[in-house]
Amino acid sequence: MTINDIYKHYSDTIEKYQGRSGALKKTIFQIGTARLAIFIVCCIVTYLYWNDTSTVVTNIVISIVVFLALMKYHNSLYKQKLYADKQIENASNELKGLEYDFSAFDGAEEKIDAEHSFSLDLDIFGKRSFFQSLNRTVTSFGKDKLADSLINPQENKDKILSVQSAIKELSKNPALLAHFISIGQMTEMDKLNTKDFSVSFSQKPLLANSLLWKYLLYIIPLIHIIAGISIFLDYIPGSYYIYVYILTLVISSIPLKQVKQIMNTFDSKSKVLETYSELMTLIEHEKYGSAYLQNIQDELKKPSSASQAIRQLQSYYNNLTVSATFPVFLLFNPYLVWGVRYAIKVEKWTQVHKNDINRWFNTLSEFDALVSFAIFAFNHPDYTYPTPSDKFIFEGEALGHPMLHRDKCVRNDVRISKTPFFLIITGANMAGKSTYLRTIGINHTLACAGAPVCAESLTFYPGRLVTNLRTADSLADNESYFFAELKRLKMIIDRLQSGEQLFIILDEILKGTNSEDKQKGSIALMKQLISLNSNGIIATHDLILGNLEKEYPDNVKDYRFEADITDDNLTFTYKIREGVAQNMNACFLMKKMGITGL
Incomplete structure (x- = not known):
């Protein structure tokens, strides 16, 4: 491969995704128009048939279902368009980089250290630095790993050869590299500080070890079932159910402070967790020939799939967050103790995986750093492995x-x-x-x-x-x-x-x-x-x-x-x-x- 082939690769990528982005933009507009039309038609039908309750209800229900389906489809299309736009942006930045304009990339100025053995003298960090020309990392800990590989040179010959093998293999798969980077850019990854995130796992559980709340998760729904059956069989008056509801609502609200404290561990980082899961999925599902890459893959698969575990945590957290919303708080908490239920699930997850999370993130950081080296190798086909x-x-x-x-x-x-x-x-x-x-x-x-x-x-x-x-x-x-x-x-x-x-x-x-x-x-x-x-x-x-x-x-x-x-x-x-x-x-x-x- 020659440097002209590299230019052509990025130019073709831009052309490919520009066409895809344009088509998606058109479809998104059409879906938006359809949603507006459904809303207008629903209003018109409701007005015309206002006296026909069954028609009005059926019309509203169908309109809501179709509207929500179109909204979900719209969100999916928007995500696809964002991905296409990231591919275009990244390929454009690589073309600039081939002309030695690296302004689009992070030079890690904060890592400039005059006391280091050589990094300041060799202009490793900062604006117009070598690190800026190299860095394509999408996670903060991947950036740290990449910087560390430069300022703390590897002295083990076998390790160097194994890393060379991994970089060679990845550099032959530019589509995978571009895919990894674009996925990583879909959310603001720095919202999740992995060090603080990991430390939080070592904290003593607030609810998961409480026998009382473990039993109440089953007792409270049972109370509602017994009350409902009793009312149905006329054992108690129906008006008594309001007391059952208020009682269970109050009980489910008692640990609200602990539930909120557990929720704050993630602090609106659900999207970041989703992105981590997607990046890990990509690593887990790829086939590798290099032993170094196989080891990285294995680290994400034991004791179980890291991507699935992170996705499960995200699901728990989403449900936990929903528990604080008005309808769920009034409807689900009194019946299912929703907030406590998912707070306990989150805490159990952290207890099960507290020894895995650092290893998973460290493994992801290694792959993230390797991607930067692989793009560097791909962009310089005339360079040689020493x-x-x-x-x-x-x-x-x-x-x-x-x-x-x-x-x-x-x-x-x-x-x-x-x-x-x-x-x-x-x-x-x-x-x-x-x-x-x-x-x-x-x-x-x-x-x-x-x-x-x-x-x-x-x-x-x-x-x-x-x-x-x-x-x-x-x-x-x-x-x-x-x-x-x-x-x-x-x-x-x-x-x-x-x-x-x-x-x-x-x-x-x-x-x-x-x-x-x-x-x-x-x-x-x-x-x-x-x-x-x-x-x-x-x-x-x-x-x-x-x-x-x-x-x-x-x-x-x-x-x-x-x-x-x-x-x-x-x-x-x-x-x-x-x-x-x-x-x-x-x-x-x-x-x-x-x-x-x-």
């Missing part, structure tokens, strides 16, 4: 940054095949050093997550990535830029000394001090990193660091990004080359901008 290694290695051909336009992205190779080993990258301003470092970092992150990478090939060790590309000072902490950088470097040294194997990417070591201190400090740091048996890439303007290759020929390799000055014009190839940089461009650029005091 090979994880048992020992440190990071070797790749034609690596590019996934946020750079495919037509403009210049790809470069990388080779680190032993430990300890560092690449020292020198070069002019704007020549491509920082972009190269971020390219390495983001592809390492993707590789550890089990996703395809922007490369022709990549073999990697799923170790722990640490970067220092964007250190900032902090006025709030009274912390200078230099001190912030030192803290970052100390963190790296401490982790290495504790035995961690890190993949280190640094851009311009010790930027916050003078040139002489910087050179001495940079060389000392590099020697310490080598002595601690670490690996990584260092970008610098200090050409003196290029001498380290002579001192450590087995542990250091020099590479450069050059700025070529020809006929008073500055050009960049953005291609990495061996050796130490020859051309620097700061003075040239300053003269070009009219700063001539050099």
Whole structure:
């Protein structure tokens, strides 16, 4: 499949659902017109035959039945149209994404963390971030799972391979991915906070353990049956029934506070529960070849179907909510103790499934995150799945940054095949050093997550990535830029000394001090990193660091990004080359901008 095939897929999807949405809109209008006509005809017939009671009653009953049937059909059509419109919207957003406009997606700005080992440096979160380009999750906990898979890289080789297999399989089924997302967008999923929802299940039951109310569920209806039979057989006067009704109404109203408290556990979240059930149904009923996806499916099927259980809870909750409405409160509560009956059913449900609910939602979050990775894989047919290694290695051909336009992205190779080993990258301003470092970092992150990478090939060790590309000072902490950088470097040294194997990417070591201190400090740091048996890439303007290759020929390799000055014009190839940089461009650029005091 080529990128043109991807464009065509989304264009065809838009065309298909636009036709369906238009047809549904027309039918919905016709159903609405029919409902209005039935109402008008009912009124006319009622007026004309007002003195014929049987005709009027029959007319009203038939009109109500037909009206309600059409209303149910109308709601079904409206839901189908909403689904079609979501498919159109999502396909349109994917077409924009193929042109690197990801504004329609959530970048999770709230997850930006300057203290994290690499996420801030690699622009993982925020506006125009990599997460924004990747994120297609429809649940808040799926979004958390997706973010976690990036900021807490997987280190287990077998787990990475199993996730790769799952993403490969899902990416070949774009219809399933689109269906999952569109269903998930049918309601506002964030209305249900699953953490609070789960915690509520650990609370002591208010009614379910009460023997009194368990017996009253049977006794009260029996009282009405006995009273009715007694009146029918003339054992008691019919007027006495009003006392039976008032008594049972009062009794059924006693636990009203507890019933409302149980009802508030869900707080008008019935539609969200319905959507969760539909998403789980989709996962449960699909056939999977990947063992990872089969495990996800199995988790939703034990001890019983999660989708059916959630649907049952939704039904209980709907009936519980109805108990608070005026007609049900007066008619069903006195006879069937309706509110208490369904409050107990809800509490029993929570007791039965209190150990399942976290597992179900966690499983759903895993699938939700996989959908995002699968769409990413589908949208990038030229990307490749990297090979994880048992020992440190990071070797790749034609690596590019996934946020750079495919037509403009210049790809470069990388080779680190032993430990300890560092690449020292020198070069002019704007020549491509920082972009190269971020390219390495983001592809390492993707590789550890089990996703395809922007490369022709990549073999990697799923170790722990640490970067220092964007250190900032902090006025709030009274912390200078230099001190912030030192803290970052100390963190790296401490982790290495504790035995961690890190993949280190640094851009311009010790930027916050003078040139002489910087050179001495940079060389000392590099020697310490080598002595601690670490690996990584260092970008610098200090050409003196290029001498380290002579001192450590087995542990250091020099590479450069050059700025070529020809006929008073500055050009960049953005291609990495061996050796130490020859051309620097700061003075040239300053003269070009009219700063001539050099």
